[in-house]
Every structure is written in structure tokens, then in C-alpha cells.
Amino acid sequence: MRNFVFNIRTKVHFGKNSIKKLSQELGKHGSKVMLIYGQSIKKNGVYLEVINSLEGFSITEYSGVCPNPEIETVRKALKIARSSAVDMILAVGGGSVIDCAKAVAAGYYYDDDPWDLVLSPGEIARALPVAVVLTTFGTGSEVNGNAVISNAAEMKKIGMYSAYLVPHVAVMDPAYTCSLPAKVTAAGIADGLSHGVESYFAKDEDAFVQDRIAEGVIKTYIQYGISALREPDNYAARANLMWAGAIGLSGLTTLGRTSAWSCHPIEHEISARYPLAHGEGMAILLPQWLRYIINDATGNKFAEYAGNVWHVPYDENRNKMANLAVEKMEKFFEAGKLPKRLKDVGIGAEHIEEMAEEAVKNGFLAFAYVPLNKQDVIEILKMCL
Amino acid sequence: MRNFVFNIRTKVHFGKNSIKKLSQELGKHGSKVMLIYGQSIKKNGVYLEVINSLEGFSITEYSGVCPNPEIETVRKALKIARSSAVDMILAVGGGSVIDCAKAVAAGYYYDDDPWDLVLSPGEIARALPVAVVLTTFGTGSEVNGNAVISNAAEMKKIGMYSAYLVPHVAVMDPAYTCSLPAKVTAAGIADGLSHGVESYFAKDEDAFVQDRIAEGVIKTYIQYGISALREPDNYAARANLMWAGAIGLSGLTTLGRTSAWSCHPIEHEISARYPLAHGEGMAILLPQWLRYIINDATGNKFAEYAGNVWHVPYDENRNKMANLAVEKMEKFFEAGKLPKRLKDVGIGAEHIEEMAEEAVKNGFLAFAYVPLNKQDVIEILKMCL
Numbered sequence: 001m002r003n004f005v006f007n008i009r010t011k012v013h014f015g016k017n018s019i020k021k022l023s024q025e026l027g028k029h030g031s032k033v034m035l036i037y038g039q040s041i042k043k044n045g046v047y048l049e050v051i052n053s054l055e056g057f058s059i060t061e062y063s064g065v066c067p068n069p070e071i072e073t074v075r076k077a078l079k080i081a082r083s084s085a086v087d088m089i090l091a092v093g094g095g096s097v098i099d100c101a102k103a104v105a106a107g108y109y110y111d112d113d114p115w116d117l118v119l120s121p122g123e124i125a126r127a128l129p130v131a132v133v134l135t136t137f138g139t140g141s142e143v144n145g146n147a148v149i150s151n152a153a154e155m156k157k158i159g160m161y162s163a164y165l166v167p168h169v170a171v172m173d174p175a176y177t178c179s180l181p182a183k184v185t186a187a188g189i190a191d192g193l194s195h196g197v198e199s200y201f202a203k204d205e206d207a208f209v210q211d212r213i214a215e216g217v218i219k220t221y222i223q224y225g226i227s228a229l230r231e232p233d234n235y236a237a238r239a240n241l242m243w244a245g246a247i248g249l250s251g252l253t254t255l256g257r258t259s260a261w262s263c264h265p266i267e268h269e270i271s272a273r274y275p276l277a278h279g280e281g282m283a284i285l286l287p288q289w290l291r292y293i294i295n296d297a298t299g300n301k302f303a304e305y306a307g308n309v310w311h312v313p314y315d316e317n318r319n320k321m322a323n324l325a326v327e328k329m330e331k332f333f334e335a336g337k338l339p340k341r342l343k344d345v346g347i348g349a350e351h352i353e354e355m356a357e358e359a360v361k362n363g364f365l366a367f368a369y370v371p372l373n374k375q376d377v378i379e380i381l382k383m384c385l
Numbered sequence: 386m387r388n389f390v391f392n393i394r395t396k397v398h399f400g401k402n403s404i405k406k407l408s409q410e411l412g413k414h415g416s417k418v419m420l421i422y423g424q425s426i427k428k429n430g431v432y433l434e435v436i437n438s439l440e441g442f443s444i445t446e447y448s449g450v451c452p453n454p455e456i457e458t459v460r461k462a463l464k465i466a467r468s469s470a471v472d473m474i475l476a477v478g479g480g481s482v483i484d485c486a487k488a489v490a491a492g493y494y495y496d497d498d499p500w501d502l503v504l505s506p507g508e509i510a511r512a513l514p515v516a517v518v519l520t521t522f523g524t525g526s527e528v529n530g531n532a533v534i535s536n537a538a539e540m541k542k543i544g545m546y547s548a549y550l551v552p553h554v555a556v557m558d559p560a561y562t563c564s565l566p567a568k569v570t571a572a573g574i575a576d577g578l579s580h581g582v583e584s585y586f587a588k589d590e591d592a593f594v595q596d597r598i599a600e601g602v603i604k605t606y607i608q609y610g611i612s613a614l615r616e617p618d619n620y621a622a623r624a625n626l627m628w629a630g631a632i633g634l635s636g637l638t639t640l641g642r643t644s645a646w647s648c649h650p651i652e653h654e655i656s657a658r659y660p661l662a663h664g665e666g667m668a669i670l671l672p673q674w675l676r677y678i679i680n681d682a683t684g685n686k687f688a689e690y691a692g693n694v695w696h697v698p699y700d701e702n703r704n705k706m707a708n709l710a711v712e713k714m715e716k717f718f719e720a721g722k723l724p725k726r727l728k729d730v731g732i733g734a735e736h737i738e739e740m741a742e743e744a745v746k747n748g749f750l751a752f753a754y755v756p757l758n759k760q761d762v763i764e765i766l767k768m769c770l
Contacts, residue, residue: 001559001624003400008393014641015388174386206621208608209629212601220594236591239386239641244594252637256399256624 001207001256007163008250010143014172014243016235019133022053025169029129030087032058036077036101037092038065044179046135050092060084065093068150068157068271068278069100071115078107078114081128088129091167094188095139095278098132099147102165105130118149121160132170136184137177137242138192138279140249142170150272157272158362159264172246174238182229186336187279189228192245193221194282198261199253200305201293201369207256211304214253218309220244226335258367263289265363266377269355274347283338284345287330288383293370294322342384352381386592386641392548393635395528399557399628401620404518407438410554414514415472417443421462421486422477423450429564431520435477445469450478453656453663454485456500456536463492463499466513473514476552479573480524480663483517484532487550490515503534506545517555521569522562522627523577523664525634527555535657542657543747544649557631559623567614571721572664574613577630578606579667583646584638585690586678586754592641596689599638603694605629611720643752648674650748651762654740659732668723669730672715673768678755679707727769737766 013021026033033054041047042063051059062077081089081104091101105128106121107114117124132142141147145165150157177185196217199210221244224237231237247253266289267281294302299318306312306325315321330340339345356377359365365372372380398406411418418439426432427448436444447462466474466489476486490513491506492499502509517527526532530550535542562570581602584595606629609622616622632638651674652666679687684703691697691710700706715725724730741762744750750757757765 001400001621001628003398003403006397006399012391013388014391015386018388206625208621208625209601209605209632212604213598213632216594216597216601219597223593236386236593240591240593243386243641247594247598247637252632256628 002204002258004255006251006255008143009166009168011169012143012172012246013169015239016173016175018171018173019049019053022050022131022133022171023055023057026054026057026088026090026131029168031056032060032084032087034060034062034081034084034086034089034104035092036062036065036089036097036104038063038094038097041092041135044135044176046092046133046176050090050133060086065097065100067096069096069103071103071118071149071151073100074103074107074114074149077104081108086128088131090131090133092133092135094134094136095141098139098141098167099149101130102127102141102147103149104128106162106165115151118158118160121162124162124164127162127164130165130167132167134170134172134242135176136180136188137238137245138188140195140245142167142172143246143250146249148268155272156358156362157268159268172242174235174242177238177242178233180232182232182337184277185228185232186338187277188245189221189225189241189279189336190283190286190333190338191279192241192248193218193225194263194286195248196221196253197286197290198263199248201262201301202254202257202259203369204257204259205301210253210255210257213247215308217244217248217253222309222332225332229336259369260364260367262365262368262370262372265365266355266359266380268362269359270347273351273355274345276345276347280339280345283333284340284342284384285380287326287333289380290326291323292376292380292383294319298370349382349385352378356381387589387643389640391636391640393528394551394553396554397528397557397631398554400624401558401560403556403558404434404438407435407516407518407556408440408442411439411442411473411475411516414553416441417445417469417472419445419447419466419469419471419474419489420477421447421450421474421482421489423448423479423482426477426520429520429561431477431518431561435518445471450482450485452481453535453542454481454488456488456503456534458485459488459492459499459534462489466493471513473516475516475518477518477520479519479521480526483524483526483552484534486515487512487526487532488534489513491547491550500536503543503545506547509547509549512547512549515550515552517552519555519557519627520561521565521573522623522630523573525580525630527552527557528631528635531634533653540657541743541747542653544653557627559620559627562623562627563618565617567722569662570613570617571723572662573630574606574610574626574664574721575668575671575718575723576664577626577633578603578610579648579671580633581606581638582671582675583648584633586647586686587639587642587644588754589642589644590686595638595640595642598632600693602629602633602638607694607717610717614721644754645749645752647750647753647755647757650750651740651744651765653747654744655732658736658740659730661730661732665724665730668718669725669727669769670765672711672718674765675711676708677761677765677768679704683755734767734770737763741766
């Protein structure tokens, strides 16, 4: 196990009606709140709950953050934040809204274009406090310093990290996720599950505790994913999916290891170019990437994964165990009505070369569990067609 | 899943030579450090490493904290802390030293006897910052606000909790545990494993993520426990045991549930009266308590535990699965040369009635997974004779 620093700074209020704890937490940071949100919260009642809980605060609103948040959106929100001299940013939504809020929080104390900070997050030396009211699940952005920001003009989608961007508080009420459209729930399941898998297939194989936690995250999505789709109001399912989402990107599964993730950077290239939900992209990529890296060197890890997570019976032929595990995952995604191929979402081969090149570069895929070069990524993307 | 607040405030520096991070962390709280420790750190070189890392700090020492720390020790250390007007407490050791340091930190701002705070920790409104250099594993006290303090005069050993007692920083270098005597390593294994089991057998059965993490903790002790005993310098084993110890009492396994723990309060009554390591007491109690609560209502939970943790093959007869799992645990403890019966550590039936009565009262055993009354505890203790 490699040396690590463990420091989850987010305070989480988890459960029904946790919104009641919000104003007390925000009060620690001042009285002028910038509220950032997307489309859905005015439809599902969360907007009203948030506004009602902010009595006594001065609120500046920025609405309409879209999936795969754009640097242009960050720039616009930043102007408004500055003109109101806000004390903090409150993100009400899912990963896209939270990531946008983080970029605004970082940009607030930076005089130049915030895209610089996306490219060089080490430059971030200060940020406005970020608070979150989570309305989806699977993102994990509510408990870490990661943000993914797109730049349509440059066809880029870049993941950034800074300790300054870790939310100070997250209100996580699973009941808020009951009204999510099935498609969004399914994408959250694929995304949350993929965080477990990407952490699991890592170098430094003696991170045993971390692997068991990653297995727990994956198993939670398997256990409750289809229930949540069939019975959207199943609170136990919603609560477990939401909590597994936070655990899966809290750092607990990746501490003490070094590998770069493999699939996320490839997916970012896809959704930088096509209007695809990140989780849907992950559902397409994950099985094909896993198939591509099955070999003698990865056999033991795959056997462990297949047995512990998918209950594949032990077999001396580890390739067989590995392939069975991948098939079971594909069937699981099918049951969730997630897309299986790029063509299912209208994507062809037109950008494959370019996406492969960018993914290798932006995602440091030479340092992945099984190192991937441009040709490897082209092969994986072709398998996804 | 019940509502919960998640807030791990300890910053952990984990790995070889993490001691180098100590002075920077302590500097945030002032310059006058009270160093509290036990017996071993002057023998294994840790004392010197700590002192060398504290250049520029004013150090007040209190040495000689014994296992099952006494309120009388707390009182003595408290006087010294006050006369030096220290800014913080640095605990260098295992659970006993950390717990003692926490009680001193709480007592510092309290005018009356610190035993009052052990009995009524809700009275704690302020405490000195506590920092930890961990030299054992399995305790978990390095990342939580719990402390267990004994009162020999009253034959009491009481667990207390306050959010003010959560250490601000913990330096966890697994190499420090390589020189632990086999007996101490074995006791740490039994203690760490028992934290997983006590969390697991809880009401609120839909805390699925938490259960998987608890299983991960237990499996880590099974995976690496005997290796650490056979090859004391096995770093991977030491690192996993140490990290599982922190995870197991970080709250991650107990969030969203309500049950009082069953075995710990009973063990506390034993080691309040006899010179027994807490982990050894747990190794004796845990199997017999589990046997005692096997019944139709607990069958499903036991089957899950037996299959997931001990790889007991599925059987329609759940009692059979449960008993096999308990036997496997006993064999594991035997392999670690842990005591199996109270008579192995020279304890007879003389205090059974009184211990049972106190355990039910002090441990709120009416609210345990399977509620236990005095007669139940007497039966369990008799099974341990």
C-alpha cells in the first residue's frame, strides 16, 4: 500500500428532511449565497424547499446549468457571483451543477479566465466555500474536490482536482431522487458502479481494504439498481444508491494506489463531442474495456472480481471467469435499459482517432492499470460501435 | 436506513515515515505540546522519532499510561497539563494512550473531577486539540470521539463519546506495528475484527453499504492477521490491519443504524475487574455471544455473514451455516493463539452476576441487536468459562 493522506472534509447530513440542517451550516460562512442549479429542481419541489430553508440569507440565483457543464456557463455565473460579492456557492443538483459551482468557486479569486484553472488546478490557492444539496446520485462530487468541465469551442472535457473545491457541507436526502426520470436513474447507476470498477482495477494490489469497499459499492448498485428503476419510491434502494455514490468517490476506494483511471477519460472524449449522459457512455465503455484488458497478467484480479462481485463460480480458466463477469454486467445494464453500443445513441466512427488521441493525453492512460496507447483506445472504441 | 451525520474530522497521514508530517500539523494549534505515552515507545525507537520531529515545540511529558487507562492517571496528567498550560495533547501509543489523552483534553476545560465527564460526556463543551501517533492497530480511537476509561475504585470501565474528542490529526505508520509483541498483535486482530462483527449484527438491515464495509474490515483481519503474526515485518499485512482498524471504528460501518453493541460492554466489565487485554476478552466473548443469538429471526443475517465473510457454502439450514461460521472464527482465533475461555486467562465465575448486571446497565443491552437482559449475559459468560 502506498502512502496516502486521508481527509474527507465534507460534513454530510444524510436522510429524509436533512434540508432542515442547511441554513445552520451555511450561516457559518456568511449571509450572501449564490444558488446554482439546473432544470429539474423547479419541477420536483426541491427549489421551494431550498428557498424556504434560506430565510434570512441574501440569495443570488444562477439557473440553467446543463449536463456536461460548459466553461462558458462558468464564466457567466462568475460575473454574477462577483457583482453580488457572494460569500459562498450553494449547488442544488447533480454532478454537473456541483462541478460548475466548484469552477465558479475557484474562479472567484482568480483574475484571468477560469479555463486556465481547469487546465492547471494546481494554481487554485483559494476558493469560495461550496455547499451542496444533492438531487441525483452516483456522482460523488458532493464529497470530493473533483470537477469535470467542458469547453465546446475546443471540443474538450477535462477533469480537475483541488482540495479547495471539496464541499464544506452536503445535504443528501434520498427522497429527492425518487422523482428522477428512469433514464437519469439508470445513468446514475452505471456511473456509480463504474467508479467502483475503475478503482478496483488498479495497480498496487495490496490495497485490500480499499478493494473490499470498492466491491461493496459495486454490489450496492447491483443489489438496488433494478429495484430503484422498478419502484422509484423505494427509499431503502434510493438511500443505498445515494450513499454508495458518495463512498465510491470519497477517496476510500483509491487511497494508497496510483493508477490513472481508464474508462472515464475515454468517456469524457465522447460526451465532449456528443450529447450523451456520462453514465450512459460508461455503460457502453466499461464492458468493452474490461474485455480488452483480460489477459494472463490480469487474470487473478479478474477472478477475484468475478467471484466476489458477480458470484461467478471458481474456475481454473480465469479468462472464462472474467468473461462471465463482464457478460453479467452487460445483462445488468440491459436490465436497466442502458445503451449497449455507440450506435444505440447515434454515435458512429467519425471521431474515433481524435478521441483516442485526446483520451490518452488528457487521461494519462500510459499510467492506467493496463497502460493504453492510442491504438488500444481505438480498438476499445471500435468494440463499442 | 436511518438519518445520519457523516463527518470524519481526523486528517490521517498514512504510511512509512509519515511522522515527517507531524510538526506541520501540530504547528496549527500552538507550540506547547503535552506528550502522553505508555511503556513501549522508548524501546522501539518511536519516542526518539517523535521527539526529533518536535524541534521548536515546548514539550511536557506524561509517561506510563497502562492498558485500560485509569481515571486516576487522567487526574494526574491533567494537573501537569494545567501547570504547563499546554496548547494540545499528543498521544503516542495505542487505544489506551489515546483514550487517556482524550479524557485529559476534555478535563482541561472542566473545573470538577474528570470522572464526571466520563459518566456524562454530553457535558463536554470544549477540549484541547488531540493529535495521535498510532503505534498499534485495531483500536480505531485515532479517528473517532470515543474513549474508554476505567475507575478501579468503583470497579467500572465506561465508554464515553464526544465530538470534541475526535483527534485533529493521526500519523499512522504501519512500520511502527512491526515490533509489537505477538500477544499484542493478536489482541489487536481480535479487537479490530470484533468492531466489524459488532457493527454488522445490527438492527436496520437496509444499511447495505455499511454492511459491505464491515465485511471488508472483518475479511482484512482474516486475510492478513495470521501473516502479521508469522512474519511480523510484512508491511502489506501491517498496513491493511492498521487501515482496517481505522475504517472499522470511523463510523462508516455504523452510520444509519441504531443498535447498541453487545459484546464490548460485557468485555468492559471483565477487564474492569481482571488484568486482561481488551482484544483477548473479545476473542473469548465474540464466538459465545454469536452462538447465543443464533435463532430463526437472526438466521438470514447469519447466513449472509457466513457466506460473505467465511465462505460457508449455502445451506437451507441457516443454523448450520451460522454455527460453521462461528467455528471458523474460533479456529482463526486459535491460530492467533488467542485465549478461548475465561479459565485460560485465570478468570472464574466469581463476578459473573455483578458483571452481567453492570453490562446490561452501562451498555444499554436492552437496545442491542438481540436485546440482552441480565440472565442472558450470565448465560453468555457461563458459556465463556
